[in-house]
Amino acid sequence: MFYHTKRLQFEAKPEQPDPVYAHKLQELIGGAWGEMTVTMRYLFQGWNCRMEGKYKDMLMDIATEEMGHVEMLATMVARLLEGAPSDKTTAAAENDPVMGAIIGGMDPQQAIVGGGGATPSDSNGYPWNGRYVIASGNLLADFRSNVTAESQGRLQTARLYHMTDDPGVKNMLKFNLARDTMHQNQWLAAIEELKADGVEDTVVPNELFDEEYREHASTLWHLSDGDSSQEGRWASGTAPDGDHEFSFVSNPEPLGGPASAPKPPEHLYGTTW
Amino acid sequence: MFYHTKRLQFEAKPEQPDPVYAHKLQELIGGAWGEMTVTMRYLFQGWNCRMEGKYKDMLMDIATEEMGHVEMLATMVARLLEGAPSDKTTAAAENDPVMGAIIGGMDPQQAIVGGGGATPSDSNGYPWNGRYVIASGNLLADFRSNVTAESQGRLQTARLYHMTDDPGVKNMLKFNLARDTMHQNQWLAAIEELKADGVEDTVVPNELFDEEYREHASTLWHLSDGDSSQEGRWASGTAPDGDHEFSFVSNPEPLGGPASAPKPPEHLYGTTW
Amino acid sequence: MFYHTKRLQFEAKPEQPDPVYAHKLQELIGGAWGEMTVTMRYLFQGWNCRMEGKYKDMLMDIATEEMGHVEMLATMVARLLEGAPSDKTTAAAENDPVMGAIIGGMDPQQAIVGGGGATPSDSNGYPWNGRYVIASGNLLADFRSNVTAESQGRLQTARLYHMTDDPGVKNMLKFNLARDTMHQNQWLAAIEELKADGVEDTVVPNELFDEEYREHASTLWHLSDGDSSQEGRWASGTAPDGDHEFSFVSNPEPLGGPASAPKPPEHLYGTTW
Amino acid sequence: MFYHTKRLQFEAKPEQPDPVYAHKLQELIGGAWGEMTVTMRYLFQGWNCRMEGKYKDMLMDIATEEMGHVEMLATMVARLLEGAPSDKTTAAAENDPVMGAIIGGMDPQQAIVGGGGATPSDSNGYPWNGRYVIASGNLLADFRSNVTAESQGRLQTARLYHMTDDPGVKNMLKFNLARDTMHQNQWLAAIEELKADGVEDTVVPNELFDEEYREHASTLWHLSDGDSSQEGRWASGTAPDGDHEFSFVSNPEPLGGPASAPKPPEHLYGTTW
Amino acid sequence: MFYHTKRLQFEAKPEQPDPVYAHKLQELIGGAWGEMTVTMRYLFQGWNCRMEGKYKDMLMDIATEEMGHVEMLATMVARLLEGAPSDKTTAAAENDPVMGAIIGGMDPQQAIVGGGGATPSDSNGYPWNGRYVIASGNLLADFRSNVTAESQGRLQTARLYHMTDDPGVKNMLKFNLARDTMHQNQWLAAIEELKADGVEDTVVPNELFDEEYREHASTLWHLSDGDSSQEGRWASGTAPDGDHEFSFVSNPEPLGGPASAPKPPEHLYGTTW
Amino acid sequence: MFYHTKRLQFEAKPEQPDPVYAHKLQELIGGAWGEMTVTMRYLFQGWNCRMEGKYKDMLMDIATEEMGHVEMLATMVARLLEGAPSDKTTAAAENDPVMGAIIGGMDPQQAIVGGGGATPSDSNGYPWNGRYVIASGNLLADFRSNVTAESQGRLQTARLYHMTDDPGVKNMLKFNLARDTMHQNQWLAAIEELKADGVEDTVVPNELFDEEYREHASTLWHLSDGDSSQEGRWASGTAPDGDHEFSFVSNPEPLGGPASAPKPPEHLYGTTW
Ligand SMILES: [Ca+2]
Ligand SMILES: [Ca+2]
Ligand SMILES: [Ca+2]
Ligand SMILES: [Ca+2]
Ligand SMILES: [Ca+2]
Ligand SMILES: [Ca+2]
Known part of the structure; x- marks a missing residue:
């Protein structure tokens, strides 16, 4: 209250x-x-x-x-x-540009x-x-x-x-x-x-580290041609969490297949061949 | 591009x-x-x-x-x-609660x-x-x-x-x-x-420290009766910027006058006596 | 239509x-x-x-x-x-402050x-x-x-x-x-x-008067230190619905316990000790 | 505060x-x-x-x-x-329709x-x-x-x-x-x-009554064919402000000319003949 | 009306x-x-x-x-x-999954x-x-x-x-x-x-064709590696306006310089070296 | 990607x-x-x-x-x-109407x-x-x-x-x-x-033509008193889909009954007699 x-x-x-x-x-x-x-x-x-x-x-x-x-x-x-x-009024402002601006x-x-x-x-x-x-x-x-x-x-x-x-x-x-x-x-x-107090650590939430793919948890994907991004503190050396080593992927390739979607249910009238 | x-x-x-x-x-x-x-x-x-x-x-x-x-x-x-x-349809779902839930x-x-x-x-x-x-x-x-x-x-x-x-x-x-x-x-x-790199320091923006009222830049105003807030790292000791000493104001009083507003222009028809 | x-x-x-x-x-x-x-x-x-x-x-x-x-x-x-x-254009407006204001x-x-x-x-x-x-x-x-x-x-x-x-x-x-x-x-x-027509009365909806806590249905809780609020028609006398007597609670105390919440399910990763 | x-x-x-x-x-x-x-x-x-x-x-x-x-x-x-x-999970819900519904x-x-x-x-x-x-x-x-x-x-x-x-x-x-x-x-x-207190009266704001067109300040325009709207308290008798007599316009005709707009400036490319 | x-x-x-x-x-x-x-x-x-x-x-x-x-x-x-x-109530729904689903x-x-x-x-x-x-x-x-x-x-x-x-x-x-x-x-x-009626033609608005860069008004920039986009009606032949010939730019290069912005005014406290 | x-x-x-x-x-x-x-x-x-x-x-x-x-x-x-x-500042603008306008x-x-x-x-x-x-x-x-x-x-x-x-x-x-x-x-x-390519035709979606009420699929309801709307291409002749003949309903009457709604459940406290 x-x-x-x-x-x-x-x-x-x-x-x-x-x-x-x-x-x-x-x-x-x-x-x-x-x-x-x-x-x-x-x-x-x-x-x-x-x-x-x-x-x-x-x-x-x-x-x-x-x-x-x-x-x-x-x-x-x-x-x-x-x-x-x-x-x-606007008319008054027309006679007084300062008031008009205001x-x-x-x-x-x-x-x-x-x-x-x-x-x-x-x-x-x-x-x-x-x-x-x-x-x-x-x-x-x-x-x-x-x-x-x-x-x-x-x-x-x-x-x-x-x-x-x-x-x-x-x-x-x-x-x-x-x-x-x-x-x-x-x-x-x-x-x-x-x-x-030991209730939180660096990475939020402090869990699922065994589940997540560790090999992808410290790489900088170089996807724009500005070539200075590898010079930063974030591209090499130990990460702030003390648990990962940063690395720089200079020519990254996609890891997945094509972004294609299956046909929708018939009554949604999507366009398909 | x-x-x-x-x-x-x-x-x-x-x-x-x-x-x-x-x-x-x-x-x-x-x-x-x-x-x-x-x-x-x-x-x-x-x-x-x-x-x-x-x-x-x-x-x-x-x-x-x-x-x-x-x-x-x-x-x-x-x-x-x-x-x-x-x-x-809803009717179909009525015969199949699982589908209804879905x-x-x-x-x-x-x-x-x-x-x-x-x-x-x-x-x-x-x-x-x-x-x-x-x-x-x-x-x-x-x-x-x-x-x-x-x-x-x-x-x-x-x-x-x-x-x-x-x-x-x-x-x-x-x-x-x-x-x-x-x-x-x-x-x-x-x-x-x-x-x-020396381009930014702790407090954003790194300016106006001489202008701001320093006496108000490190005090915790105790405005809720939970009495544990003074126990934290934020209530005493040196602040993260290395430049302030935290302190705890246990019975804070307002510093300003009453929150009163002047009469508005007549043609706005505000209620005044 | x-x-x-x-x-x-x-x-x-x-x-x-x-x-x-x-x-x-x-x-x-x-x-x-x-x-x-x-x-x-x-x-x-x-x-x-x-x-x-x-x-x-x-x-x-x-x-x-x-x-x-x-x-x-x-x-x-x-x-x-x-x-x-x-x-x-802005340039034109610069030569003509009135137009600029417009x-x-x-x-x-x-x-x-x-x-x-x-x-x-x-x-x-x-x-x-x-x-x-x-x-x-x-x-x-x-x-x-x-x-x-x-x-x-x-x-x-x-x-x-x-x-x-x-x-x-x-x-x-x-x-x-x-x-x-x-x-x-x-x-x-x-x-x-x-x-x-007798279809609606003062308080919306015209129901649940026996269920609601009557002792809280006519009191003004004085929670701000402006001391004139008790002078109004709303702080004493019969209320517009003809069924309640207004009263003024000058030093109101909370009626409930602390606003504390139980721990959330584990997998929501809330911070708890 | x-x-x-x-x-x-x-x-x-x-x-x-x-x-x-x-x-x-x-x-x-x-x-x-x-x-x-x-x-x-x-x-x-x-x-x-x-x-x-x-x-x-x-x-x-x-x-x-x-x-x-x-x-x-x-x-x-x-x-x-x-x-x-x-x-x-959804799968769990499928085995338990009640949980699914929840x-x-x-x-x-x-x-x-x-x-x-x-x-x-x-x-x-x-x-x-x-x-x-x-x-x-x-x-x-x-x-x-x-x-x-x-x-x-x-x-x-x-x-x-x-x-x-x-x-x-x-x-x-x-x-x-x-x-x-x-x-x-x-x-x-x-x-x-x-x-x-005499600071406000019935009609907000309590002004401009001499300016507004009084002949239009108390008429109900009958624009929908439900024919009971004239039976209400709002269609005849003295209005709540004590100053107007309600009346019912049973076959209202528009008072203005056609809703036509002038040509816009040329460089807005509006469609005109 | x-x-x-x-x-x-x-x-x-x-x-x-x-x-x-x-x-x-x-x-x-x-x-x-x-x-x-x-x-x-x-x-x-x-x-x-x-x-x-x-x-x-x-x-x-x-x-x-x-x-x-x-x-x-x-x-x-x-x-x-x-x-x-x-x-x-939810309780009622728990006894009746169909109602729960509803x-x-x-x-x-x-x-x-x-x-x-x-x-x-x-x-x-x-x-x-x-x-x-x-x-x-x-x-x-x-x-x-x-x-x-x-x-x-x-x-x-x-x-x-x-x-x-x-x-x-x-x-x-x-x-x-x-x-x-x-x-x-x-x-x-x-x-x-x-x-x-001759008041509008294909391209909205029907103006500024002499001003716009005609060489860029009919080219499909191939910026995604799906290689079928050149097969469509939109990549060659006469365009619907009858005035342009579609063409396909298979390896498009940017035409502009780098996307860089000048320093903002000092008192906006942007980060600059 | x-x-x-x-x-x-x-x-x-x-x-x-x-x-x-x-x-x-x-x-x-x-x-x-x-x-x-x-x-x-x-x-x-x-x-x-x-x-x-x-x-x-x-x-x-x-x-x-x-x-x-x-x-x-x-x-x-x-x-x-x-x-x-x-x-x-506003004060600066007051001395310089052009800046004020800007x-x-x-x-x-x-x-x-x-x-x-x-x-x-x-x-x-x-x-x-x-x-x-x-x-x-x-x-x-x-x-x-x-x-x-x-x-x-x-x-x-x-x-x-x-x-x-x-x-x-x-x-x-x-x-x-x-x-x-x-x-x-x-x-x-x-x-x-x-x-x-034969995958889509004129009317979206290309379905339900047998279900929809064909007699209402080509009529222009004349519901505003501007009397030129019958002169357009949309009021007579064959429609763009090649399958309907436009017609003009000059004095359209509603086809449905009154827009009345049933009483809501009691506990929603709707106003009813
Ligand atoms: Ca992401
Ligand atoms: Ca603040
Ligand atoms: Ca409330
Ligand atoms: Ca209105
Ligand atoms: Ca664009
Ligand atoms: Ca419609």
Whole structure:
């Protein structure tokens, strides 16, 4: 169960409205790597975690924090939209190219649908959706997805940091950047911990090594003519799992037969001779 | 530019048809972590790679391989559907509960839309879509997403491995499992290489550390009452980036003011006093 | 079965083209609360209505009208796009900031895909989809959704009314506003009628009151620290259904145990100790 | 900002696993009218509320509660999936039609993707998405949408109540039904309060009545040949807003000219004579 | 503007309920090639048609008919669901494998969401969406898409024809098959007519032939090692447009330089040396 | 299995960056009729083709080529974005209306998500998805869809050809236009060949003519009052299949009874008297 306080985790006050920037900021709310994604991802991972204790508790700590990040961003967007020219006509814009450019750069739905507020969508107006969530029950697989999310999230935040000069916006982003730094470190540390605790090792899942074809578990198939791919760490030497030796297959040939399919049942009316 | 050979990278021949399994196997074709995702993800990352040389060449090698994995799976699905009871009526199923169960477990679109073939959808019939692709131009951020994809991919393949007894299907999956092992190792090695080459470090992006609020870059906010989260590697000690000391905020208070929004422009008809 | 006349229900003639406004008007065609939604919603509700007579007949009357509203808006969009600078280059726009602003504010797909016509999408280019439709078979539940649709619809129309000065566009919107007024009143009246006819009462569905836990059917859980929520009509006194007394739980405690999940089957490779 | 306690708002313990029911229960988690919808809808409405005080505080109270409902349902699903035959083959099912039926009725992604847990999707596996959220800033329009959501939600819960005999599941649903009763009453009371406070009246938005064409604001157009639609409360008498007299147009004629569009710009290659 | 009659274009009465078949029939309602697609496609094409006269009038005739097909199918689905075991528990199904199979083969949303009625979704529960609509304004391009739609539509109907023995269902499908035959012929005839009228020729659009590189307008690039592709009508001889001679490029080489991209702006933090 | 060469099929070098055009060009990458669609459509059709030989081989030739077209366009987009003002603030734009217009016309995700590269989305930012793919197993049905795709594709390319003056962009588009000409001719020739080979005839599928109601297989129902629809080739004379005589039903009456549905099971709580 959850509780809420009206106060924001960190301040979200722009010095001035900027409706064009409010449009871009949607990416951090409802984008594939935005705050709704990490909120829902960590919540479902926490609920799906089958070990009581530190991993589950930590997942719920951070999930609960992320929900507050959605709140900060939604508040910022509403404030950036204060007094936005949502009711200006094209004719008015024609006399004022600057206003025309602003109108062209606004998110129409923030006005028409949201009444001057944020929507659960990305910066192209595409709605957030549940396929952005992964909660597989395997903590190593999921923590790797979490490092990714915080990496893409900090990257996008850094990009957006340069698209504004507003000290109030930058103030909030400096907090967000710091949290993303923390969260990258946190998930990397959690991955180390999984190994230290002996519950997960390098390759997900830590099973089926006797079943899989070992001769195909360490070869790089050279299928594109760029000839530098053999120079990397991934083409020779011991693999990160300590159990395989990388090798480079410079002229790979297919191992299977032709990709042909049998005739379908008659009443499906497929074309056959 | 691409070339194609009719032969499969590895054989994809079931011993017997199994339309219920054909349904489940769709997850590996068009699911969020399926072969279409890695194909398109590595292709867009390769095209978006701004350094000539080993990273870009390796991306194109593996992208090209993955496309062949979609082909293997689509071929397998068509073969598993051979002679499927796509034209059996409910009445017939009522006399034969086994057939009824089979019909209930089939993907209706594999028959009605695909004519006995695979579709670019997941095991719930949801179509693959482009938001599963990330190609940010930052190789560390993207390689982390690739480790994730191969981890979730091998995990799902391992789960599916136990849902069949067919030696032909298992034969193919043993190859797929091995390739996923290789690819996890490969991306982990590539991440090491990025650091060894000095082009990327731990926290993505490797910038804005002076701008972000350092005091918030290493604290775990304890926002859920599970009290074990402080026991982990992520709550004290040096962070993986070697630059921060983790700490635990046991009774965190919000730092911002209330989440209130200003009045919208009059003509948006928001409710205000 | 349907018949069609070429004439519009109401005139849809702008005085002048305005491609930027044509972009915004898409919200009323293919948005979540646009005319496609009410058309399909009322059609499916009408077909799903299990009582012959006035409710079903009324549903089909209004569904049939709404289809004509899609037609009016699509016609208006095509006329607003007459002569739109769909073939102007960025270079040309650079010499003419006004044109640049116009191009920036246009919907690219109205030109590239629609050839200068409307598309079945909203103002952010997101396609209309069937999840906007509800036809539950319970008329009270569905009529409540219809009041909502006409409320959001008139609200969006009112917002758009102020984004244009064109007398022809305003002429059409004055009709649309009036119809939305009628339709709000109509669904509110239909809800009254359901009660007057004794087929539906306040709480949907009018069942399971003996089964549900009555002690939890009238309490407001105070889970956010804003302390004014107890001042409303919803926190004390008799509820609208005449059967419950509202009360305010000022310090709510969870009633259940911890949110923990059992171990999954072994072959799903979840992480457990 | 939010806080979380590990304890559930109400208990969510089935007596026995039931993977087929776990599939159906997804509708209440990630369906259009499920708990994720009300959580996100009330959160965005609360953040978008432009009046400090009782309305905003109440929105945040209930939004925070709904998040706990998602938690209860996700926990229930994981428990219903305990020991599910996720690793049973089709061949095994052929010898055991009951197991075959169970496998046919399961959600494949709960096993393959979720590792035996809930996913943020509906009962057909379609992911929850942000277009289910409305937060227009107009409280009357939004509260009407909330009555709808709680009505559809209780209706779906009631339907699901009869699809199980498990006392533990029914125990939780008895709580959910009660909360939906409360929330329907709550939003209905809030609508009364908006009127009592004089901030909103019957027709949303309470504006543009002088602009709209009054002669079209109270007529029912009889466009389908079911002849009972004139018998309802909506076809004569005073409308709920107290300001219009309903009337019935028995043989409506279109008021506009033909739905014709002008020629598009030449370079769009439309077909014209 | 539209009118509606309560009577169906053709009868839609099953002899007996069949909820499993009701599930499959969703494909013809809300699938990519179902009746909602042709309804909306022809409507938008009709509204987007820039020539008054026979083409536009014919488009509106057939669009209006298709809407009646959605009605027939929705009615059929509701009747097929009469008495469906929507309230049967898994436990009950365990004692009755036939019922178990039926429950496994049902669409959960037809009961939980639709209350025993059709939904605007396909047979995998994916909602119909506006990207299935094309109305480009170029009649040849669009009529070709219409031949396709009626071809895929009749193919799917034919497949479904064999999945039932119910005389009432088959009776309706015999009408649908006939209409699809008519509509394929109709669009093929309309394509002939466009040419006979001299408004469109073979290649869409009939322009830019002097601009395009003629040497690349008739060659088949042999990029896959199946060596029979040169045997077809498409590899030699005169092309259908009467203006090109097909040829076969047996060992095609790329004509462009490497697929390399320039460095992005610094503040996007792309990885570069 | 596939191979890749680093060289592009054709050169893709703009003379100058043009980020506004890079936005529009997304339609040809990830739009419903873009290169991702033809790639995946031809691949799935090739894998689903149940006849070895020329048709299957040709499908794989052209599928493999199309993948190279995605590559050309993605490369072009990255180059058009070189130096794009992705890090310019709204304030800067206010001093420079031209830059304001450019920013307004850019795709925000190409910068924030793609780091200055293409995304797998259309020109409104909507992601490509698998429902754009059709591979029915019936070659005539599918080849008709392919003529359509190449027609819509060339039409959109032609429209985009006029939206740029850049000689480098135009150079690439001249190649694309030529290939679309070839591919339209190719699929038309393949349709002729199917008939010449006697494997498919005019109406898809070539079956069930004795079952369908012949009296409804050639009539045009006049359901819209435009009175020119009887003048076309489709209203009289012999149909393209050589087997039917078109006729015109000038005053069509419905053939079925009323569209009424039976009562649903009690526990679905539908509204009934
Ligand atoms: Ca965050
Ligand atoms: Ca793979
Ligand atoms: Ca309307
Ligand atoms: Ca709830
Ligand atoms: Ca039809
Ligand atoms: Ca192409």
